[in-house]
Amino acid sequence: MTLEERQKNIKRAELHTHLGSSVAPSSLWAIAHDEGIRLPMKNYWEFADMITMAKGKKNATLNEMHNNFFQWTELIQSSPNAVYQSVRSVISGGYRKCNLVLQELRFNPMFRNRQGERDLDHIITAAIHGMEKAMLDYPQVKAGLIVMMDRTLTFEQNEIILKKAIKYKNRGVIGIDVAGPQSSEFSMEETSILFEKARQAGLGITIHTGEEGSLEELDYVVHKIKPDRIGHGILAVKDENIMKGLVENDITLEICPTSNLLNSKVTTVDELRNIIRTLFDFGVKITINTDGPEMYKTNVMKEEDFLLENNILKEEELEICRKNAFKASFVREV
Numbered sequence: 431m432t433l434e435e436r437q438k439n440i441k442r443a444e445l446h447t448h449l450g451s452s453v454a455p456s457s458l459w460a461i462a463h464d465e466g467i468r469l470p471m472k473n474y475w476e477f478a479d480m481i482t483m484a485k486g487k488k489n490a491t492l493n494e495m496h497n498n499f500f501q502w503t504e505l506i507q508s509s510p511n512a513v514y515q516s517v518r519s520v521i522s523g524g525y526r527k528c529n530l531v532l533q534e535l536r537f538n539p540m541f542r543n544r545q546g547e548r549d550l551d552h553i554i555t556a557a558i559h560g561m562e563k564a565m566l567d568y569p570q571v572k573a574g575l576i577v578m579m580d581r582t583l584t585f586e587q588n589e590i591i592l593k594k595a596i597k598y599k600n601r602g603v604i605g606i607d608v609a610g611p612q613s614s615e616f617s618m619e620e621t622s623i624l625f626e627k628a629r630q631a632g633l634g635i636t637i638h639t640g641e642e643g644s645l646e647e648l649d650y651v652v653h654k655i656k657p658d659r660i661g662h663g664i665l666a667v668k669d670e671n672i673m674k675g676l677v678e679n680d681i682t683l684e685i686c687p688t689s690n691l692l693n694s695k696v697t698t699v700d701e702l703r704n705i706i707r708t709l710f711d712f713g714v715k716i717t718i719n720t721d722g723p724e725m726y727k728t729n730v731m732k733e734e735d736f737l738l739e740n741n742i743l744k745e746e747e748l749e750i751c752r753k754n755a756f757k758a759s760f761v762r763e764v
């Protein structure tokens with residue numbers, strides 16, 4: 431198959447991408463100017479460099495990733511109109527770039543409300559409108575929104591986010607997540623009550639864990655919370671008991687290869703190969719994602735090509751990953 435045929439003819443799903451790292455710099459530049467945001471530069475190319483990972487650029491920590499990139503994209507996206515434009519562009523763009531006929535897009539509404547100045551309901555409904563418009567423009571596409579809680583927010587703030595997710599459950603919100611760098615204030619045990627409420631309300635549950643930090647948190651999530659999916663979860667290869675738990679509890683991993691390398695969670699391609707092969711050969715269900723196609727200058731097809739070229743997965747194994755993604759999606763009417 432030629433590149434163009436692979437781009438157009440293979441149906442793909444992406445389950446793990448963040449609004450803050452998925453909007454093209456040109457769109458964010460336009461939105462920033464529409465919103466009258468004072469950017470630290472007047473030159474577009476400098477701006478594009480600031481919010482994307484240039485070749486050779488790496489984040490030493492997730493904190494660095496957040497401070498360098500997300501603080502800008504989230505600021506620019508902090509209005510209903512900006513969220514509408516952003517969501518619309520990501521879902522449309524994913525389809526055009528690599529035939530994403532199914533896309534789940536995640537964001538934290540509380541990081542887009544200017545510390546409470548903007549109303550969360552307006553932010554969330556703007557995201558839903560943007561998604562609906564993209565699906566109207568590209569009727570082949572199905573999509574859903576995952577609302578995110580964060581380790582750096584208080585339990586009460588995360589509870590508010592969950593309540594909003596439940597409120598919009600039948601209107602485009604399909605799941606709940608928690609992300610953010612490790613924080614001593616945060617307790618997964620305490621937060622598990624919120625996941626239980628989400629489950630009772632019928633939301634899909636995915637949790638950012640096992641990307642860094644302790645194996646204990648990953649172990650707790652796998653054996654006690656038992657979410658439908660886990661964002662990353664790559665530390666599982668260090669403990670067979672955790673991999674067993676993933677298989678037994680039918681938890682699908684959202685693997686983001688380039689993101690892991692650029693955020694220094696995995697240092698070499700050999701290490702990445704070992705992780706992905708170990709999970710795949712153990713029978714853990716994995717899916718291939720970007721974590722943010724624009725920031726990491728990739729897309730799901732490019733991620734697949736990277737895995738093929740580096741003898742990490744074979745074409746038929748990638749097909750299994752694609753099937754896993756469609757099956758593990760929280761968007762039900764696929």
Ligand SMILES: [Zn+2]
Pocket residue numbers: 446448609638661721
């Ligand atoms: Zn992520």
